[in-house]
Amino acid sequence: MAEVEVKMEVGSDGVAIITFSNPPVNAFAISIITSLKEKLEEAMSRDDVKAVVLTGKHGKFSGGFDIKVFQNVQETGKLSLLSNFSIDFVTNRIEDAKKPIVAAIEGLALGAGLEVAMGCHARIATPNAQLGLPELSLGVIPGAGGTQRLPRLLGLPKALEMILTSKPILSEEGNMLGLIDAIVPPEELLKVSREWALDIATECKPWVRSLDNADKIGSLSESKEIIKFARLQAKRIAPNMTHPQACLDVIEEGIVQGGNPGILKEGEVFSELVVSDTSKGLVHVFFAQRATSKVPNVTDIGLKPRVVKKVAIVGGGLMGSGIATSLIVSNINVVLKEVNSEYLQKGIKTIEENVRGLVAKKKLSQSRAEKALSMIKGVSDYSEFNDVDMVIETIIEDLQLKQEIFGEIEKACPPHCILATNTSAIDLNLIGEKLTCQDRVVGAHFFSPAHVMSLLEIVRTEKTSPQVIVDLMTVAKTIKKVPVVVGNCTGFAVNRAFFPYKQSAHILLLLGVDLFKIDRLIRNFGFPMGPFQLEDLSGYDVAVAVGKEYKAAFPDRAFYSPVTELLIESGRNGKRNGKGYYVYEKGSKSKPDPLVQPIIEESIKIANLMPEGKPISITDQEIVEMVLFPMVNEACRVLEEGIVTRVVDLDIASVLGMSFPPQRGGIIFWADLVGSKHIYTSLKNWFEKYGNNLYKPSRFLEERAMNGVPLSAPVSATPKTTSFDSQS
Numbered sequence: 001m002a003e004v005e006v007k008m009e010v011g012s013d014g015v016a017i018i019t020f021s022n023p024p025v026n027a028f029a030i031s032i033i034t035s036l037k038e039k040l041e042e043a044m045s046r047d048d049v050k051a052v053v054l055t056g057k058h059g060k061f062s063g064g065f066d067i068k069v070f071q072n073v074q075e076t077g078k079l080s081l082l083s084n085f086s087i088d089f090v091t092n093r094i095e096d097a098k099k100p101i102v103a104a105i106e107g108l109a110l111g112a113g114l115e116v117a118m119g120c121h122a123r124i125a126t127p128n129a130q131l132g133l134p135e136l137s138l139g140v141i142p143g144a145g146g147t148q149r150l151p152r153l154l155g156l157p158k159a160l161e162m163i164l165t166s167k168p169i170l171s172e173e174g175n176m177l178g179l180i181d182a183i184v185p186p187e188e189l190l191k192v193s194r195e196w197a198l199d200i201a202t203e204c205k206p207w208v209r210s211l212d213n214a215d216k217i218g219s220l221s222e223s224k225e226i227i228k229f230a231r232l233q234a235k236r237i238a239p240n241m242t243h244p245q246a247c248l249d250v251i252e253e254g255i256v257q258g259g260n261p262g263i264l265k266e267g268e269v270f271s272e273l274v275v276s277d278t279s280k281g282l283v284h285v286f287f288a289q290r291a292t293s294k295v296p297n298v299t300d301i302g303l304k305p306r307v308v309k310k311v312a313i314v315g316g317g318l319m320g321s322g323i324a325t326s327l328i329v330s331n332i333n334v335v336l337k338e339v340n341s342e343y344l345q346k347g348i349k350t351i352e353e354n355v356r357g358l359v360a361k362k363k364l365s366q367s368r369a370e371k372a373l374s375m376i377k378g379v380s381d382y383s384e385f386n387d388v389d390m391v392i393e394t395i396i397e398d399l400q401l402k403q404e405i406f407g408e409i410e411k412a413c414p415p416h417c418i419l420a421t422n423t424s425a426i427d428l429n430l431i432g433e434k435l436t437c438q439d440r441v442v443g444a445h446f447f448s449p450a451h452v453m454s455l456l457e458i459v460r461t462e463k464t465s466p467q468v469i470v471d472l473m474t475v476a477k478t479i480k481k482v483p484v485v486v487g488n489c490t491g492f493a494v495n496r497a498f499f500p501y502k503q504s505a506h507i508l509l510l511l512g513v514d515l516f517k518i519d520r521l522i523r524n525f526g527f528p529m530g531p532f533q534l535e536d537l538s539g540y541d542v543a544v545a546v547g548k549e550y551k552a553a554f555p556d557r558a559f560y561s562p563v564t565e566l567l568i569e570s571g572r573n574g575k576r577n578g579k580g581y582y583v584y585e586k587g588s589k590s591k592p593d594p595l596v597q598p599i600i601e602e603s604i605k606i607a608n609l610m611p612e613g614k615p616i617s618i619t620d621q622e623i624v625e626m627v628l629f630p631m632v633n634e635a636c637r638v639l640e641e642g643i644v645t646r647v648v649d650l651d652i653a654s655v656l657g658m659s660f661p662p663q664r665g666g667i668i669f670w671a672d673l674v675g676s677k678h679i680y681t682s683l684k685n686w687f688e689k690y691g692n693n694l695y696k697p698s699r700f701l702e703e704r705a706m707n708g709v710p711l712s713a714p715v716s717a718t719p720k721t722t723s724f725d726s727q728s
């Protein structure tokens with residue numbers, strides 16, 4: 001069968017098997033939908049066809065509507081591209097067809113994939129097929145009848161859970177709950193499906209129209225209560241998003257008015273949401289995340305990843321034990337080295353606690369947890385390093401010590417072994433300076449807690465070999481991390497672009513803006529917490545140590561705030577000792593601590609930033625912009641210096657490493673929506689007003705703003721020109 005094609009074969013039993021193919025996931029592209037309509041029309045009109053089986057090629061039913069079409073609609077505004085898929089195709093051509101249609105589901109049926117299957121008159125699936133409606137994760141709602149048919153097939157509570165969490169269920173659960181009619185092995189899928197279809201045609205099995213099925217919907221008052229509860233939950237999980245509430249409105253409409261009015265409302269709401277900024281951001285993140293795994297001159301030069309079966313970790317602290325946890329739960333053997341048995345026991349204990357935590361959260365079964373723990377071996381010397389495929393060093397940020405350790409591991413490990421460091425700041429060229437095998441040195445920058453956070457920043461030097469990068473990217477995927485490949489500098493891409501976030505928040509504080517207001521506004525923007533809450537969480541000692549690194553690396557613009565050291569002097573260390581900008585007490589929510597006010601007043605005096613000694617007057621929007629625009633400015637430098645060569649890498653690094661709200665599409669995507677000219681002029685204005693270099697626009701930003709070139713255009717896209725100043 002050709003790559004993108006719909007084929008129909010009519011058997012001697014009178015069943016037409018319609019197979020669609022659009023690798024890799026059989027997405028419903030416009031051409032596939034058009035061909036499917038034609039084949040269905042033919043099947044309905046042919047006298048030798050009694051029933052139809054609809055199935056996908058390549059071991060999958062369908063990954064849903066083609067999301068590239070969403071991008072096209074978002075760019076052109078042409079809603080007609082969505083071609084009334086729901087009513088014209090799923091309802092009229094499938095559900096209302098005059099001959100029975102059975103969906104034969106292998107592998108997965110997601111989004112429109114499941115919606116098409118629910119329009120069919122029965123569903124037969126292979127074991128472990130994934131069934132889900134993940135549309136909310138793209139900023140839209142199920143738009144091909146899913147909001148109406150799933151509650152009618154599964155009952156409201158389970159349907160709401162699936163839609164609101166975007167999480168799929170497996171066909172076994174679907175079978176138990178009534179979504180799937182039978183589970184059969186892959187080799188019997190077509191045989192059973194065609195028999196089922198014939199049985200419906202001969203009335204031996206029921207001809208079920210899902211939209212008419214009211215059995216699983218309870219009383220109106222009961223349903224309304226369930227939806228009310230779901231609204232509260234959705235608000236708690238996604239406080240800044242409106243589309244989950246819009247989805248619940250649509251589901252409620254269907255319950256109150258009936259399935260057909262529900263489908264009409266679904267269509268209206270879908271059309272509004274697909275062109276919203278939220279959907280634009282989330283669709284961008286979907287494709288950007290996949291693009292990060294295609295690295296020019298690395299993944300496109302025919303290299304095959306080598307197998308990494310055993311990894312040694314040097315250092316069993318918080319990072320080392322988190323990384324070890326990620327590896328062992330993904331079936332990679334780990335040798336954990338510590339300097340003495342006390343530290344070793346501590347490290348192993350943390351790993352055991354991490355694994356128990358994953359079991360408690362139902363992310364790991366008990367048997368897999370036991371297997372994982374059997375894959376770790378604690379050691380206090382290098383004798384076990386002779387057959388490891390990779391070493392990850394996770395000790396404290398001390399260059400001399402790191403150089404010594406790298407000298408030792410180079411001798412102890414086999415010649416193919418990858419030598420990785422988890423440093424978050426130190427120049428990799430210095431760490432590997434004394435080695436003979438500098439092509440094997442690479443940064444594996446995990447984020448804390450390493451067994452939970454999904455980003456792996458892979459830092460390459462000019463000498464790191466592409467093979468080593470390919471290998472580490474493969475390990476990242478094995479342990480379910482998203483790898484982003486970046487260049488070498490202080491802070492690499494994530495911490496480098498993120499440092500102005502905290503510093504600008506401190507400048508605002510010292511200019512007299514209420515810190516709790518800053519936190520609240522940043523949360524409203526979509527970050528999970530504000531800059532001061534984040535500082536409380538990481539601990540002030542970390543903030544002071546990291547602040548020194550940036551001061552040394554970027555003395556022209558790194559800002560020193562006296563607040564953190566004064567907080568430490570007064571016995572505060574954030575969440576760790578329960579006392580920070582907020583008070584943390586066991587069993588209750590953190591609360592702003594009024595007792596920090598005198599410390600802030602003292603800091604304001606020391607810093608003396610307020611113009612004429614008075615707090616500045618500033619709008620809420622400007623507060624948010626003053627925290628975020630300096631990050632955009634630094635991100636521009638990261639791009640200009642080639643630390644990151646593609647904008648998608650920075651967008652994904654910001655979403656997964658800085659918790660930049662995914663619905664904003666990542667830092668550069670958002671900056672382009674705001675407009676580089678506005679960012680440039682705002683920064684310039686603050687630079688002139690407050691005299692702080694943190695706000696001085698970078699050359700890259702200035703050139704892009706001046707030439708009207710989006711920040712996301714390739715680095716080579718900016719013509720070199722004179723500045724705004726000299727132009728005006």
Ligand SMILES: C[C@H](O)CC(=O)SCCNC(=O)CCNC(=O)[C@H](O)C(C)(C)COP(=O)(O)OP(=O)(O)OC[C@H]1O[C@@H](n2cnc3c(N)ncnc32)[C@H](O)[C@@H]1OP(=O)(O)O
Nearest residue numbers: 025027063064065066067068110111112134142143144290
């Ligand atoms: C009207 C309807 O209600 C609206 C919809 O149906 S919206 C779509 C709903 N469906 C989804 O959200 C599913 C999105 N896809 C996924 O979650 C995952 O791709 C998957 C679980 C299907 C497969 O995962 P995995 O095997 O890891 O492969 P993954 O790398 O993600 O995808 C493989 C390729 O298929 C593409 N792809 C996956 N689903 C796609 C889709 N629905 N449309 C277009 N392209 C898609 C990916 O972009 C990727 O392309 P690339 O190779 O060029 O980078």
